[in-house]
Amino acid sequence: MSHLAAYPPHQNAADWQLRVTDRNGSVLHGAGVLVTPHHLVTCAHVVRAAVADAGPGSRVRVDAPRGAQGWTAAAEVVADGWWWKDASPWDVAVLRLDRPAPARPAVLARPPRIGDRVRVVGFSQSPSGRWVSGSVAGSGGSHPEYVQIDTEPGAGTAFTRGFSGGGVREQCTDALVGIVCEAATEGRLGWMIPMSEIRPVWESDRTAPPPAPVDTALRPDPDAARGAVTATALAMADLDTLLSPDQRRAFHQGLDRRLRVRVRLDQDPRTFAAHLVRLAHHEFDLLAEVLDLLDTWEEGGASMRRVRDAAAPLLEWGPG
Numbered sequence: 001m002s003h004l005a006a007y008p009p010h011q012n013a014a015d016w017q018l019r020v021t022d023r024n025g026s027v028l029h030g031a032g033v034l035v036t037p038h039h040l041v042t043c044a045h046v047v048r049a050a051v052a053d054a055g056p057g058s059r060v061r062v063d064a065p066r067g068a069q070g071w072t073a074a075a076e077v078v079a080d081g082w083w084w085k086d087a088s089p090w091d092v093a094v095l096r097l098d099r100p101a102p103a104r105p106a107v108l109a110r111p112p113r114i115g116d117r118v119r120v121v122g123f124s125q126s127p128s129g130r131w132v133s134g135s136v137a138g139s140g141g142s143h144p145e146y147v148q149i150d151t152e153p154g155a156g157t158a159f160t161r162g163f164s165g166g167g168v169r170e171q172c173t174d175a176l177v178g179i180v181c182e183a184a185t186e187g188r189l190g191w192m193i194p195m196s197e198i199r200p201v202w203e204s205d206r207t208a209p210p211p212a213p214v215d216t217a218l219r220p221d222p223d224a225a226r227g228a229v230t231a232t233a234l235a236m237a238d239l240d241t242l243l244s245p246d247q248r249r250a251f252h253q254g255l256d257r258r259l260r261v262r263v264r265l266d267q268d269p270r271t272f273a274a275h276l277v278r279l280a281h282h283e284f285d286l287l288a289e290v291l292d293l294l295d296t297w298e299e300g301g302a303s304m305r306r307v308r309d310a311a312a313p314l315l316e317w318g319p320g
Contacts, residue, residue, distance in 0.1 A: 014067035014103035016176075017167050019123050021061045022050050025072060028123055030164035032062060032075075032095070033176055034105040036254065037292045039202035040075055042165035043181050043193075044084040044093045047077060056082050060095070065128050066121070068102035080201045089197045090143050091181050096205060104296045105254045106167060109175035111196040112136045112147050117171035120149075120180055120190070124162030132157050133171070134190070141182055141191035149180075149190040158187025168192045203257045225317065229277050231310040236273040239304065241297040243269055254293055258284050277311075285319045287311060 016034040020042055021027055029049045032042035040062060048054040056077050063072045074097070081094025112118070116136040121129035133155065137148040149168065151158060159180060168177045178192035241247045252265055255276075263276050280287040291311060298304035 014064055014071075014101075015121075016101075016103050016106040017066060017121060017129075018062045018064050018101070018103075020046050020050060020075075020165060021063065023059065023061050025061045025063065028162055029060070030162065031121075031123055031166040031180075033165070033167040033179060034101050034103060035094075035108075035176075035200070036105050036202050037100045037289075037296050038097050039078075039205065040095045040097060040101075041179060041195075041198060041202075042093050042095070043179060044082060044091045045181075046165045047093045047095075048084070054093075055084075056080075062095075062097070064102055065123070071102045073097045073099045073101070078201060078205050080199075081205075088143070089145055089193045092179075092193060092198050094198075094201050094205075096202075100292050101296065104250075105293070106176035107173075107250045107253050108195050109170050109173065109177045111194055112168075112177050112192075114138050116177070118149060118168050118177060119171055120159075120163060120166050120168050122157075122160065122163030122166050122180075124160045130157045132159060132163070132187075132190070145193065145197045146181065146191040147178065147194055149192060151188050151190070159183035159190040160187050163190070200257070225314070228310065228313045228317075229281060230274070232281075232307060232314060233270065233274040233277045235303070235307040235310045236277065236294070237269040239294065239298055239307065241294060242273060247297065248272065251293065251297055256284070256286055256289065259286060259290070281314050282319055287314055287319075 018032050019028060020030045020032050030042060030046035032040040035041055047058055047060055050060045051058045056079050059074050059076045061072060062075050075095035077093050077095050083089055083092045114136055119131055119133040121131050123129060132151055134149045134151040137150045140148045163180045166180045170177060176195055178194040180190055181193050182191040241251050249265060259279055262279055280290045291308060295304055
């Protein structure tokens with residue numbers, strides 16, 4: 001861990017990697033990666049360094065120096081999101097943020113293969129980050145699930161304090177491969193826990209308070225409900241996130257699994273949006289979560305405000 005100092009803000013768009021600190025925000029303990037607008041994955045030992053008697057329910061503080069200077073949130077380990085020494089993957093914590101993150105969640109990569117080029121940003125000496133590049137060497141380390149990363153020979157940066165929990169990214173796509181968990185040989189070797197080894201408990205997390213019961217007297221007639229769904233879908237189809245095939249694919253990857261397996265990517269934006277809104281609202285009560293995810297991509301622009309205005313009646317009425 002290290003004490004934090006004031007540095008100029010990072011100038012790029014907000015990154016999906018956050019810093020993990022103590023509750024006062026004064027001591028750095030590591031990093032974590034966004035897997036939804038509300039969920040962070042880091043190493044259990046990072047949480048243990050920040051909190052005594054760490055486990056489910058433990059709270060840490062996170063911030064976003066890479067593009068969202070000034071944003072902070074509390075993060076709490078979810079009930080099923082704690083693995084420490086007694087079960088695979090051995091050193092993982094999944095936390096829920098108390099407010100939406102200011103960045104888009106990471107896009108998950110395929111499992112790592114030997115020879116893959118990867119890179120990691122850590123916060124040890126610079127809160128805005130220092131990069132380590134390397135290649136995947138194969139499984140190894142403390143557990144067979146871990147994967148070794150060999151840093152580039154002669155590189156000026158190595159795995160040190162502040163890298164734990166940091167996201168290992170594909171060099172060419174920036175997609176998330178895993179999180180850094182161990183290092184050796186003065187930081188020239190590192191090990192990661194692949195995301196494919198981490199159970200995605202964030203997809204079924206129910207630690208948020210349940211929605212208030214809907215007064216059935218306030219329910220609209222079916223025509224009004226259909227009209228609001230159509231208006232929301234039409235406004236959504238005009239967003240750059242859906243109009244761009246690459247952005248739509250990345251957004252789709254961040255959806256709840258129940259939506260992801262039912263909404264096809266090969267549809268045009270209007271059909272995609274209509275299908276998504278109907279399923280999210282009527283079937284799974286996930287419309288608010290979908291809107292939050294879209295907001296991270298659209299960064300609160302005017303087009304996104306039109307989507308929220310159109311969706312407001314649906315959120316008020318509730319699913320049905």
